[in-house]
Amino acid sequence: MSKIDLDEFHLDPRIAADSDEICDLTLCQARLHHDARYPWLLLIPRRAGVSELFDLAPSDRAVLAEEIAAAGQVLKDVTRCDKINVGTLGNVVSQLHVHVTARFEDDPAWPRAAWGYGQPHQYDQAARDALLQVLRNRLRSA
Amino acid sequence: MSKIDLDEFHLDPRIAADSDEICDLTLCQARLHHDARYPWLLLIPRRAGVSELFDLAPSDRAVLAEEIAAAGQVLKDVTRCDKINVGTLGNVVSQLHVHVTARFEDDPAWPRAAWGYGQPHQYDQAARDALLQVLRNRLRSA
Numbered sequence: 001m002s003k004i005d006l007d008e009f010h011l012d013p014r015i016a017a018d019s020d021e022i023c024d025l026t027l028c029q030a031r032l033h034h035d036a037r038y039p040w041l042l043l044i045p046r047r048a049g050v051s052e053l054f055d056l057a058p059s060d061r062a063v064l065a066e067e068i069a070a071a072g073q074v075l076k077d078v079t080r081c082d083k084i085n086v087g088t089l090g091n092v093v094s095q096l097h098v099h100v101t102a103r104f105e106d107d108p109a110w111p112r113a114a115w116g117y118g119q120p121h122q123y124d125q126a127a128r129d130a131l132l133q134v135l136r137n138r139l140r141s142a
Numbered sequence: 143m144s145k146i147d148l149d150e151f152h153l154d155p156r157i158a159a160d161s162d163e164i165c166d167l168t169l170c171q172a173r174l175h176h177d178a179r180y181p182w183l184l185l186i187p188r189r190a191g192v193s194e195l196f197d198l199a200p201s202d203r204a205v206l207a208e209e210i211a212a213a214g215q216v217l218k219d220v221t222r223c224d225k226i227n228v229g230t231l232g233n234v235v236s237q238l239h240v241h242v243t244a245r246f247e248d249d250p251a252w253p254r255a256a257w258g259y260g261q262p263h264q265y266d267q268a269a270r271d272a273l274l275q276v277l278r279n280r281l282r283s284a
């Protein structure tokens with residue numbers, strides 16, 4: 001008998017490699033994407049086998065909507081950005097993940113979508129650690 | 143005394159010019175974007191003065207999440223696409239509008255975001271009318 005639990009959540013290794021864990025929310029794992037051009041959160045519902053929003057249970061989708069809103073509000077407050085962009089594509093990595101991205105009128109991709117635009121810039125490690133800590137504190141109390 | 147109702151919903155004229163009305167859902171007006179490269183729905187919450195997802199009341203956000211999911215499922219069923227992409231940017235038109243876009247592995251922008259990519263292709267009018275009718279029937283019964 002197989003010991004594999006098909007319902008167990010595993011983070012896609014490409015998402016893990018391109019981002020740092022911030023904290024777990026009720027449904028999602030919140031992560032900071034490795035791209036210093038835009039403060040950029042990823043929300044990954046901790047559910048197995050989910051690719052499309054319509055694959056989620058409605059009760060999970062309601063929680064996800066609130067976590068997206070909270071993440072956007074925190075990111076706006078912390079960065080004082082001009083606009084929050086939210087997207088879920090999954091054309092490369094099929095595991096459902098939602099981008100919540102702070103946009104500025106003078107950022108490299110403005111006004112186009114930032115996702116997949118150009119090459120990421122690496123964070124200075126101290127700056128990234130400081131941002132992770134601020135976001136962790138804010139998201140946990142959101 | 144002003145007769146202007148600040149709470150009244152008005153569709154942004156740029157959205158109106160670039161899309162055709164499909165139908166009203168409980169919260170959103172559903173529209174078909176004028177770009178034959180990708181079957182592409184717009185969902186616009188019929189609320190005034192809303193730009194960010196976190197500007198919506200939580201009860202509206204829960205309805206929006208269900209309407210996004212239903213629109214994605216309908217679009218997937220109708221087009222048999224490879225992936226549904228969902229995004230809300232608002233960097234040009236600030237009125238909250240959600241893109242629900244059918245993506246194909248051989249479409250022009252794949253795997254990048256289709257929003258703002260290249261120049262739209264106009265629909266043949268008969269094809270557009272037929273698609274509008276199919277989407278209207280399906281969304282109303284979703």
